[in-house]
Amino acid sequence: MMNDTKQTITYHVQRYRPEQDDKPFTQSYQVPYSPEMSVLDGLKYIKDHLDGSLSFRWSCQMAICGSCGYMINNIPKIGCKTFLRDYFPHDVSVAALANFPIERDLVADISDFVEKLEEIKPYIIRESEGELVDGEYIQTPAQLARYKQYSMCINCGLCYAACPQYGLNNKFLGPAALTLLHRYNQDNRDQGKSHRYPMMNSEEGVWGCTFVGYCSEVCPKSVDPAAAINQSKTLSATDYVISKVLPADTYQQMKVSK
Amino acid sequence: MSEPALSGQSSKCPSSKRKPYTPEHSNTWWLKNPAYRFYMMREGSSVLVVYFSLLLLKGLFAVSQGEAAYNAWLGMLSQPLVIVLNIIALLAVMLHTSTWFKLAPKTMRIEIGNFVPSATFTTAVLWVKWFVITLLILGFAVLF
Numbered sequence: 001m002m003n004d005t006k007q008t009i010t011y012h013v014q015r016y017r018p019e020q021d022d023k024p025f026t027q028s029y030q031v032p033y034s035p036e037m038s039v040l041d042g043l044k045y046i047k048d049h050l051d052g053s054l055s056f057r058w059s060c061q062m063a064i065c066g067s068c069g070y071m072i073n074n075i076p077k078i079g080c081k082t083f084l085r086d087y088f089p090h091d092v093s094v095a096a097l098a099n100f101p102i103e104r105d106l107v108a109d110i111s112d113f114v115e116k117l118e119e120i121k122p123y124i125i126r127e128s129e130g131e132l133v134d135g136e137y138i139q140t141p142a143q144l145a146r147y148k149q150y151s152m153c154i155n156c157g158l159c160y161a162a163c164p165q166y167g168l169n170n171k172f173l174g175p176a177a178l179t180l181l182h183r184y185n186q187d188n189r190d191q192g193k194s195h196r197y198p199m200m201n202s203e204e205g206v207w208g209c210t211f212v213g214y215c216s217e218v219c220p221k222s223v224d225p226a227a228a229i230n231q232s233k234t235l236s237a238t239d240y241v242i243s244k245v246l247p248a249d250t251y252q253q254m255k256v257s258k
Numbered sequence: 259m260s261e262p263a264l265s266g267q268s269s270k271c272p273s274s275k276r277k278p279y280t281p282e283h284s285n286t287w288w289l290k291n292p293a294y295r296f297y298m299m300r301e302g303s304s305v306l307v308v309y310f311s312l313l314l315l316k317g318l319f320a321v322s323q324g325e326a327a328y329n330a331w332l333g334m335l336s337q338p339l340v341i342v343l344n345i346i347a348l349l350a351v352m353l354h355t356s357t358w359f360k361l362a363p364k365t366m367r368i369e370i371g372n373f374v375p376s377a378t379f380t381t382a383v384l385w386v387k388w389f390v391i392t393l394l395i396l397g398f399a400v401l402f
Contacts, residue, residue: 075291101280231366
């Protein structure tokens, strides 16, 4: 394609070098533009040709690994799935994911998020193990449909950047962790709801959510964490009522058999 | 390479150059993003819903006290300031209702046999119910 004038787009990138800087600052770059480029492509151009010191996470380039989450024009987005043609000829600002400490440049410290994912017991818990000779645990398509959407999370952290409750108080378990919790509660092979109730029922659990719903808006995989958390509220409330109505030992017995 | 400033070194591990930066959380965080502004408007609409409920409750109480009290309440409603406030309250109630209808289906998973209605379907059902009930109430008010 004959192009006399190379089109460029301006990037305003958040920089932070812990060894040298007390706080982040913005650095601007002129990046050659073509319509098929993603924001990540532009960042890679900057690193390869303009400023090798720029640090940012990326991997698959196909919105499945969850690495390249950034604040693009102040909105949490996946870098490889956000296209410059939707911003051109206006400027693009890129910053590290909000509500997390900034490690360096565009690299956020998401260790709190990872710890919360591990905390909610994200695995099948059985009260009674089946025998190997009986074969696998059966799951119908209808049973799969109850949790499949919530299993699509790529752990990108955009929902935590979006969630104002997490921004105000990072003790809140947050959208992805609570969705993963719901995913296991809804799995018919799992018998561990009672193990997850204490986390769910707490103020840092589902009750820390006020259904802002922004997490579901930004989710690149349409997991709909807001729906998962608020469905869990029903479960949590039911559990609370049952625990108050039933005699203590009956409730304990019931928890085990669920 | 020059030594970094001592204040920048992590006290837990002096050889580490890590110094994660936590941005200050501003009190006007909700002004910064259209999604947050909308959320605050949605939550704020509940205040006007309460106001209107109290107004209706006062009207009901006035009815129980006789014609004079009821006419006084109607008179209060005709004040220009009250009319303006009630128009704003109406808009707030509409926002409250439309966001409620949009969110409520997400809080439950409905399974009627093999039929699993989508959230959009359930929202539409809620609007239809609202419309029918509104017609019934208005019809009742007109006829009697």
